[in-house]
Amino acid sequence: xxxxxxxxxxxxxxxxxxxxxxxxxxxxxxxxxxxxxxxxxxxxxxxxxxxxxxxxxxxxxxxxxxxxxxxxxxxxxxxxxxxxxxxxxxxxxxxxxxxxxxxxxxxxxxxxxxxxxxxxxxxxxxxxxxxxxxxxxxxxxxxxxxxxxxxxxxxxxxxxxxxxxxxxxxxxxxxxxxxxxxxxxxxxxxxxxxxxxxxxxxxxxxxxxxxxxxxxxxxxxxxxxxxxxxxxxxxxxxxxxxxxxxxxxxxxxxxxxxxxxxxxxxxxxxxxxxxxxxxxxxxxxxxxxxxxxxxxxxxxxxxxxxxxxxxxxxxxxxxxxxxxxxxxxxxxxxxxxxxxxxxxxxxxxxxxxxxxxxxxxxxxxxxxxxx
Amino acid sequence: xxxxxxxxxxxxxxxxxxxxxxxxxxxxxxxxxxxxxxxxxxxxxxxxxxxxxxxxxxxxxxxxxxxxxxxxxxxxxxxxxxxxxxxxxxxxxxxxxxxxxxxxxxxxxxxxxxxxxxxxxxxxxxxxxxxxxxxxxxxxxxxxxxxxxxxxxxxxxxxxxxxxxxxxxxxxxxxxxxxxxxxxxxxxxxxxxxxxxxxxxxxxxxxxxxxxxxxxxxxxxxxxxxxxxxxxxxxxxxxxxxxxxxxxxxxxxxxxxxxxxxxxxxxxxxxxxxxxxxxxxxxxxxxxxxxxxxxxxxxxxxxxxxxxxxxxxxxxxxxxxxxxxxxxxxxx
Numbered sequence: 001x002x003x004x005x006x007x008x009x010x011x012x013x014x015x016x017x018x019x020x021x022x023x024x025x026x027x028x029x030x031x032x033x034x035x036x037x038x039x040x041x042x043x044x045x046x047x048x049x050x051x052x053x054x055x056x057x058x059x060x061x062x063x064x065x066x067x068x069x070x071x072x073x074x075x076x077x078x079x080x081x082x083x084x085x086x087x088x089x090x091x092x093x094x095x096x097x098x099x100x101x102x103x104x105x106x107x108x109x110x111x112x113x114x115x116x117x118x119x120x121x122x123x124x125x126x127x128x129x130x131x132x133x134x135x136x137x138x139x140x141x142x143x144x145x146x147x148x149x150x151x152x153x154x155x156x157x158x159x160x161x162x163x164x165x166x167x168x169x170x171x172x173x174x175x176x177x178x179x180x181x182x183x184x185x186x187x188x189x190x191x192x193x194x195x196x197x198x199x200x201x202x203x204x205x206x207x208x209x210x211x212x213x214x215x216x217x218x219x220x221x222x223x224x225x226x227x228x229x230x231x232x233x234x235x236x237x238x239x240x241x242x243x244x245x246x247x248x249x250x251x252x253x254x255x256x257x258x259x260x261x262x263x264x265x266x267x268x269x270x271x272x273x274x275x276x277x278x279x280x281x282x283x284x285x286x287x288x289x290x291x292x293x294x295x296x297x298x299x300x301x302x303x304x305x306x307x308x309x310x311x312x313x314x315x316x317x318x319x320x321x322x323x324x325x326x327x328x329x330x331x332x333x334x335x336x337x338x339x340x341x342x343x344x345x346x347x348x349x350x351x352x353x354x355x356x357x358x359x360x361x362x363x364x365x366x367x368x369x370x371x
Numbered sequence: 372x373x374x375x376x377x378x379x380x381x382x383x384x385x386x387x388x389x390x391x392x393x394x395x396x397x398x399x400x401x402x403x404x405x406x407x408x409x410x411x412x413x414x415x416x417x418x419x420x421x422x423x424x425x426x427x428x429x430x431x432x433x434x435x436x437x438x439x440x441x442x443x444x445x446x447x448x449x450x451x452x453x454x455x456x457x458x459x460x461x462x463x464x465x466x467x468x469x470x471x472x473x474x475x476x477x478x479x480x481x482x483x484x485x486x487x488x489x490x491x492x493x494x495x496x497x498x499x500x501x502x503x504x505x506x507x508x509x510x511x512x513x514x515x516x517x518x519x520x521x522x523x524x525x526x527x528x529x530x531x532x533x534x535x536x537x538x539x540x541x542x543x544x545x546x547x548x549x550x551x552x553x554x555x556x557x558x559x560x561x562x563x564x565x566x567x568x569x570x571x572x573x574x575x576x577x578x579x580x581x582x583x584x585x586x587x588x589x590x591x592x593x594x595x596x597x598x599x600x601x602x603x604x605x606x607x608x609x610x611x612x613x614x615x616x617x618x619x620x621x622x623x624x625x626x627x628x629x630x631x632x633x634x635x636x637x638x639x640x641x642x643x644x645x646x647x648x649x650x651x652x653x654x655x656x657x658x659x660x661x662x663x664x665x666x667x668x669x670x671x672x673x674x675x676x677x678x679x680x681x682x683x684x685x686x687x688x689x690x691x692x693x694x695x696x697x698x699x700x701x702x703x
Contacts, residue, residue, distance in 0.1 A: 025427050026649035028459035030404055031396050033653035040587075043391055066386055100389040143669050146661075224401075289387040293394035301508050312504045 042101030051159025052113040055189040060248035086111040159189040166205040183218040191245035244279035403462035412521025416551040421608035447472040494667040529571040545580035553605035604639035
């Protein structure tokens with residue numbers, strides 16, 4: 001075992017069998033090095049909640065993150081709500097647990113679906129998501145990238161009312177408007193008004209309709225083939241349980257000798273964290289304990305990249321039409337072209353030539369028409 | 372939109388957010404790590420042996436090329452060799468970049484230029500990939516994370532070639548200078564040599580790794596100060612084992628004793644290994660990505676803006692049908 005007198009290793013080297021130690025280079029500590037840096041930096045996560053008023057969104061958020069974000073909220077009455085448009089409200093909480101810091105941002109969408117005429121009520125929401133993408137795109141393309149703030153929405157919990165017989169038109173349109181911009185997790189809200197059979201029927205119906213309408217909700221990644229059977233079983237159960245039927249609570253009640261979050265009814269006590277009562281625990285575990293990182297990855301690698309690619313294509317096609325427009329994103333002139341880029345340039349050259357010819361033709365036609 | 376800031380300090384129960392660290396660890400373990408290390412120094416300073424000793428396997432070009440010839444090349448050529456190595460489930464793609472010919476000629480003017488060009492080319496490659504419309508999820512990283520510079524153990528001071536090289540490369544890559552084949556120096560000679568080298572580095576404004584200005588917090592500063600007080604590390608490398616006190620150790624056997632490579636009383640190889648691999652490997656990558664690469668990127672973006680507006684480019688023909696020369700077809 002090598003002992004370092006002058007300089008102490010940051011990561012303590014475990015005392016091992018001497019032959020193993022001989023072969024030990026030490027880069028197995030890499031995950032620990034990354035770990036240390038991440039703990040120092042902390043994480044951030046942006047969660048959006050959408051659904052009509054009274055679906056229990058705020059209560060669920062409070063239950064998930066054990067906070068009381070909506071303490072001094074004033075609820076509007078019907079008259080006040082007539083002219084209300086969909087707002088976007090952000091709440092930021094810094095949570096620290098076991099030394100790990102999480103900056104959690106909840107994006108609330110009050111007013112969604114509350115009006116008499118709800119046409120396009122999702123537009124402020126899609127606009128908001130796009131704005132965050134655009135901001136990130138500008139930051140990422142800028143010169144000073146030291147402290148970029150990531151405000152992109154990593155996940156959207158969509159609350160479906162339990163009283164219906166499946167998805168309503170507004171549910172379908174909303175999810176279709178958003179499914180390529182954000183990870184959607186549909187939830188059955190206020191599930192304590194349904195019996196287990198009713199929940200099962202509703203879940204089956206909703207799953208069918210999601211397929212039928214081609215809605216792309218967030219998919220859990222596949223299990224590794226080398227995971228143990230127990231994990232695979234849990235993963236399977238999770239996938240078969242969607243959409244999650246949830247119940248939230250801001251109050252603590254006494255049930256079976258313990259103090260738990262729950263709802264007290266004359267006919268019994270609903271425990272939020274009781275897996276036989278609702279899927280709250282599954283949702284929380286999935287959202288925080290097992291899939292938070294994947295939600296962020298899919299947002300960065302898929303939704304954001306799609307937005308960025310679209311943006312660039314729109315910009316370059318605009319550049320082709322309007323010769324006065326300055327490109328806001330970096331476009332490098334080639335100084336040291338290699339073979340592949342030469343080919344690309346040639347292709348683009350030819351494309352441009354064709355476009356130019358088309359344009360001159362069109363101009364000629366218009367000119368002739370005017371004569 | 373309005374923003375409220377609330378400190379969630381009293382939580383009734385356990386949310387489980389540190390599980391995010393495990394999720395991250397899982398993903399990074401699956402994806403594996405990349406590390407690119409460059410060795411620079413004259414022939415015969417033990418570069419290949421040191422790299423092999425560091426990674427306890429034959430990763431240098433010498434050990435891999437079946438037709439390797441030990442002759443001094445006329446120009447500085449760069450060769451890179453990649454290996455996939457694994458330890459305790461952690462997979463790493465290690466690339467060793469060798470620079471034979473450096474400092475070996477009679478006239479060594481500008482012998483650092485091919486190296487500067489190589490380093491910048493890797494930054495350029497990464498930058499273009501980053502600007503691409505459809506870019507890869509994981510951009511392949513060929514940037515040089517660390518450059519080990521071998522100083523011969525003369526015992527005097529830095530030579531002009533050492534100063535010239537480190538001055539230029541120190542601005543674009545993290546340099547870790549080492550005193551090579553240090554078994555010709557006594558402990559006192561070594562200390563004095565190191566002190567003079569540190570003076571020479573300071574006098575020439577050369578910043579080697581870990582650079583003072585990139586210390587992130589006081590804790591890191593203290594740790595890095597200790598390292599800075601001890602660089603350059605005086606190293607000895609070997610792949611041969613000998614018996615010492617009943618144990619097998621890596622060492623060089625001479626008539627007057629066995630120099631144990633991993634014994635910190637003999638040489639500073641273990642310190643170098645700990646720095647490079649066991650504690651600062653990720654930091655080397657981070658400094659390359661967050662500082663050196665960003666510096667390069669800013670410079671390139673400023674350059675290209677200049678060209679762009681200077682040439683007053685237009686992408687379509689003017690009304691009378693004449694087209695301006697299109698230099699902006701670089702919509703990669």
